[in-house]
Amino acid sequence: MHELRDGDAILRDGTRPREVICELARRFYTLGWVSGTGGGISIAEGERIFMAPSGVQKELIAPEDLFVLDRSGAIVERPRDATLTLSACAPLFLHAFQKRSAGAVLHSHSLHAMAVTLLSDEPVFRATHLEMIKGVPGHGYHDELVVPILENTAHECDLADALGAAIDAHPKTSAVLVRRHGVYVWGDTWQKAKTTAECLDYVFAAAIEMKRLGLDARKGPR
Ligand SMILES: [Zn+2]
Structure with missing residues (x-):
């Protein structure tokens, strides 16, 4: 456990956001969610938002490498290493914190999440009647899971407005592809962010596998 500093915080469950972010980054790396410096993790505590830096090997980040922002997105504390820069995901993360009062936001470059967006040209991903859908807040087994899909841009920061609009247009969603x-x-x-991400990743993988088998995850049993 690292030494607590001024900009530190302890979450209501007793965990420390700086340590949780580093631990999750290591675990997500083994899943292929944050390899090659991609992806990101951010956790909010009260008025502070802890965020991993940009362009670094996420599985190697240390607690003192994190940025601390306020709820408006202004930097209130920088990493000890002055060469580190704020994540390009920051404006996107902020939309989820501000529009959904999220406690944590994850960004994954999971192969399943990437490939599932190629199954159709629709602006949303749909699936139903899969047990793991129950792990996505607000959904039961019989419900239809709908996750909006944005078109990618050359620079990640250019996705921010579209992500904000997708969150507004899909009040039930916990994710945007x-x-x-x-x-x-x-x-x-x-x-909750972690288990939701795990359940969604499973459903994305299932939809890809079902397509391979000539099945359609958008359709329930006859
Ligand atoms: Zn990304």
Whole structure:
């Protein structure tokens, strides 16, 4: 456990956001969600938002490498290493924090999340009657899961407005996919964001596998 500093915080469950972000980054790296410096993780505590830096090997970040922002997105604390820069995902993460009062936001470059956006040209991903859909807040087994899909842009920051609009247009969603890119997922707590991301990744993988088998995840049993 690292030494607590002024800009530090302890979450209601006793975990420390700086440590949780580093631990999740290591775990997500093994899943292929944040390889090659891609992806990102951010956790909010009260008025502070803790965020991993840009363009670094996410599985190697240390607690002191994180940025701390306020709720408006202004930097209130920089990493000890002055060469580190704020994540290009920051404006996207902020939309989920501001519009959904999220406690944590994850961005994954999971192969499943990327490939599932190529199954159709629709602006949304749909699936129903899969057990793991129940792990996505507000959904039961019989419900239709709908996740909006944004078209990718050359620069990640250019996705921010479209992501904000997608969140507004889909009040029930806990995630937004980006075609040929990955997914943003949020939750009330880091635990909820993590399990929602895991369930969604499973459903995306299932939809891809079902397509391979000539089945359609958008359709329930006859
Ligand atoms: Zn990305």
